[in-house]
Amino acid sequence: MSPRKTRSRKVAVGKEVLKKALDLTPFTDEPLRFIDEDGHPVADFSLEDVGLDAAMAVRIYEDMVLTREIDRMAWVLVRQGKAFFHISTTGHEGTFVPQLHTLTEEDWVAPFYRLPASLHVRGIKVEEIFAQYMGTRLDPLKGRQMPGHLGHPDHKLFAHGSGVGSQFAVAIGIARALQYRGKGMCIAYGGDGATSEGHFHSLMNFAGVYNLPVVVTVVNNQYAISVPRSRQTASKTIAIKAMAYGFDGFLLDGNDPIVMYYATKKLAEKARSGEGPSLIEALTYRLDPHSSADDDKRYRTEEEVKYWWEHDTLKRMRTFLEDMGLWDQDREEALRERVKAQIEEALNRAEEAGLPDWEELFHDVYAGETPWHLLEEKHLLAEELKERPLHNPLKGGH
Amino acid sequence: MPTMTLAQALRNALDIALERDDRVMIFGEDVGKRGGVFTITEGLQEKYGEMRVFDTPLDELGILGMGVGLAAAGMRPVAEIQFIDYIWPGFDALYSEAAKLRFRSGGRFAVPLVVRSPYGGRVKGGLYHSQSPETLFVHTAGLKVVIPSNPYDAKGLLLAAIADDNPVVFLEHKRMYFMSKGEVPEGYYEEPIGKAKVVREGSDVTLIAYGMMVLDSLEAAKTLEKEGISVEVIDLRSLMPFDGEAILNSVAKTGHLVTVHEAPRTLGFAAEVAAFVAERAIEYLDGPIVRVTGWDMPFPYILEDAYMPNPVRIVRGVKKALNLL
16 A cells, blocks of 8 residues: 555544444443554544643543652552552542543442542542552541552542452442432442452442442453453453443553543443443552552563553643643653652651551441440550550661 | 331331431332332332332442442432342442441531341241341441331331431341231331340340340240249340340349340351450359350251251250259
């Protein structure tokens, strides 16, 4: 083929890809996307076409960078012995940040352990995210959970457990409460591994039967620790599973923030207006090991990881903004400086807060009056602590 | 005051709860049109509509997960598990979610969830319609556990459970639904969770029981009275928190302790009562602490009478505590 023919063929394919994404086509075999793997538009479209404006497009990128830098700092905290674990968000920013930006104050989030670095978008302060990583007094959870968990009723953010997929079953009730009140929707998160748990089935089944206002988002980063997606399900895609539950599933390029924003905004609105649930499969890649306790070299090749770093969602979003004339090197440098200062300040505040009160452990088991047996147990510990100091892991060591 | 069966008293409590608080929702398998397999929710869907009283798919994990989510989002859910023997697929939502949400959220979330379920034997229900697994819930920090023994308490305790901001496992003895009758006030009232009731005063031995075993204990007490043994029977009503003070007061008076339950013996609730009394009142005891329980086996079908604690077993237990056997 001549170069001209090749180009016109590429344009035609691009237009087709664009149309599929704009039509929000369910059950495709290839992920829907608006930008290609380098970040350039697959075909000509305006921000308005995808439900964005310039301010929001820039905001999404800035929040993705902040998320990335929070996550990188968390790894530093682990190396410094200031945090004892980390479960990485890096590589998933293009999924979480735009999705969270589509939500209203009425909406709820049932998160899972990869979200925390991005939850500033939901109103959690950056210092609270760091405080949670370290378990200091500023942590909204008062240091009760390992790093990688956040929740707060004021932000309509469920405080999830550590059991993979557990938040899916809880999301049934959150969505049912919203349906009863007639406003808001719930976005329920989990990974590809979580789709093997019964909780996923429960949510999908109840969501279909009750027509719940829920957008189930499966973050398919292709591995559940070491086990690849192909060993979780023989299903061609995860999105297609929605068909059997009686609603639509959408396979999206999870590293394309534009399609994540566009699709989630539409599907959230559909849920809010009583038109039922949707399943999103966001195809992405975990750029880090599963956690600070994992060694991903045992199950992934360096070439594979390198490929995904080269097509990092941050790079793609930046290229897109540059193509749109919304970004340049000066702005990038200014942003990086701002984020650096913000993180430093937040980290200091989080760290200085110190250890949470041990007394409250006994009072937070039950709401209302603390039962007598816990008061007795609290007294026993108080007596014990007259004879030994309470170990403070924040001062180093295990 | 009207006379009600246990089933009617529970239905009446649910009706009142639905009426006075629009955050109350009732759901489970067959609770809608069918009114529950034991008719506890009969007529409630018709009265309050399908958003307040509704059937669920046959999925205990979904039911209890939904309960946690509803509670977290500000509702006051009342879930029915058709038989407590079938709760296990949903135990994750109860054990890992409901019980721990308040603690793990730094006290920010409340979980005002009630899980109602029939338990207990003597109904020819075999392995999977007869068990008494209350200990597993008591051992799950963050849950409250309530087991009423009569219609009056059942109504007051269920209304208290629904008003409570904590997850409450509310176990109803299925043999008592239509057999147990008593006077029940028509309006709203609460019986306090965590308070026991002395249902028979006595001076020689303290008999601790809950649920249907209160009735067997009272029968045993009557038999023993004829032999000149005065038995004090305490209906525990709540297992978590339990009324330690009531137990100690009674044991200080009688000096002898027997605890009765249908659940298997080893690490059953009687073991906790025994340890509790041994730890702080051993000086009051004039004889061995005795447990009268089911056996450490799965629940049998046709030979269920061999398993079930009964007045004869209780009488023998009391005599053992008094060093008469």
